[in-house]
Amino acid sequence: MDRDPDAANVFEALADPTRREVMRRLAEGGPATATELAGELPVTRQAVAKHLAMLSEAGLVTSDRQGRETRFSFTPRPLADAVSWMADVGRQWDDRLQALSQYLETGEPRPKRRRAGFDTDR
Amino acid sequence: MGANVANGTVRRSVLLPAPVQAVWSALTDAGQLSAWLGGDVAIDPVPGGQIVVQEEGRLRRGVIVDIEPLRHLEIRWLPNSRKMGFLWGPDDEPAGSGGEVEFLLEPVPESAGCTCLTVTERAPVPSGRPAALAVA
Numbered sequence: 609m610d611r612d613p614d615a616a617n618v619f620e621a622l623a624d625p626t627r628r629e630v631m632r633r634l635a636e637g638g639p640a641t642a643t644e645l646a647g648e649l650p651v652t653r654q655a656v657a658k659h660l661a662m663l664s665e666a667g668l669v670t671s672d673r674q675g676r677e678t679r680f681s682f683t684p685r686p687l688a689d690a691v692s693w694m695a696d697v698g699r700q701w702d703d704r705l706q707a708l709s710q711y712l713e714t715g716e717p718r719p720k721r722r723r724a725g726f727d728t729d730r
Numbered sequence: 731m732g733a734n735v736a737n738g739t740v741r742r743s744v745l746l747p748a749p750v751q752a753v754w755s756a757l758t759d760a761g762q763l764s765a766w767l768g769g770d771v772a773i774d775p776v777p778g779g780q781i782v783v784q785e786e787g788r789l790r791r792g793v794i795v796d797i798e799p800l801r802h803l804e805i806r807w808l809p810n811s812r813k814m815g816f817l818w819g820p821d822d823e824p825a826g827s828g829g830e831v832e833f834l835l836e837p838v839p840e841s842a843g844c845t846c847l848t849v850t851e852r853a854p855v856p857s858g859r860p861a862a863l864a865v866a
Contacts, residue, residue, distance in 0.1 A: 616854040619738030628736065687735075690853075694733040697740045697851050704767065705744045705849065708756060711766035712748035718768035721786045 615693040618686045621666035626651055627659045631668060634682035639672070641679055738853030746845045750837050753845045754800045757833055781805055790828070803833040809854065829854040 621627055629649055634640060637648075642660060646653035660680055663669040667686040672679050707718050733740045746753055756762045763771035769785035779794045796804040807828035834848040 615738070619735075619853040620855065622736050622738070690738070691735060693853065694735060694738070694740050698733055698742070701740065701742045701849055701851065705742060705847070707768065708766045708847075709744065709746050711762075712746055712752060712756060717765035721768045 615690045617666040618668065618690040621663050621668055622690070624659070626655070627663060630656065630659050631663060631682060634669060634680060635684070639679040639681040641677055645680075740851045741848065743846060743848040745838065745841070746847050747843070748845060749843050750800050750835050750845045753835055753847060757803055757835075758797075775803075792828070792831075795830075796832075801835055804830065805832075806830045807854070827855040 622631075626649070630645060633645060633648060640648075642653055642656045645660075646656045649656065651659075660669060660671075664671065664680075668683060669680045670683050672681065710716075711718065748756075756766060758773065758775040760771050760773050763773060763783075767783070767785055769783060771781070771783050773779065773781040773794075775794065775797060777794060777797055779797075781792045781794060783790045783792075790807055792805040792807040794803070795806045796802060807830065809828040830852040832850045832852075834850075836846040836848075838844045838846050
């Protein structure tokens, strides 16, 4: 859960279908400029620029300025982090729900679980 | 059941060997929550009530955003704070969300005394943006 803040940005970036389309285009077709992307997708250049800014903030694209041109590339790493955040949360719920089921069946409390080294926040 | 990366949602449904009333108590009574989670829980099970969960050495604070007895419970976690003190007044509530968790209880007619519980957890929303924007 240490990746929370990153995961939050990634999920927000992924929530929009146009941003997912921009990402897919960059992943499949390689680096492109905002103008090229606007030419290939049914959105204005201005809208593409906004989406690229958000994807950059989430670390899903990087920009490379060459002369007067800025080319954007897809960087998949945060996607893997987001997926692993979801896998962690899923595992935690599998674990908790098993404990709940057991408690409802037997009425016996679960032993207190403590991590070595108390951390106040994630 | 499963996970949806596009909207940051994890969902689990389980069939629990207890009637709705017992499951509801296990989810809303501090003593019972502490017992089955193996942690320490404080909860004020009313709309806007606070919940504090200490589980495996991790402390989470949340607010109950919806509660319909025997049926539905929804909690919004407050974003993590690196500071020790946490502000609680209505004006102090930080922007964004530390994520949300929702419990839905349904009786199961074909197996008497059992309850179907569906848990949905939504990913945190970046601070500085209203929570509603990102969970859409």
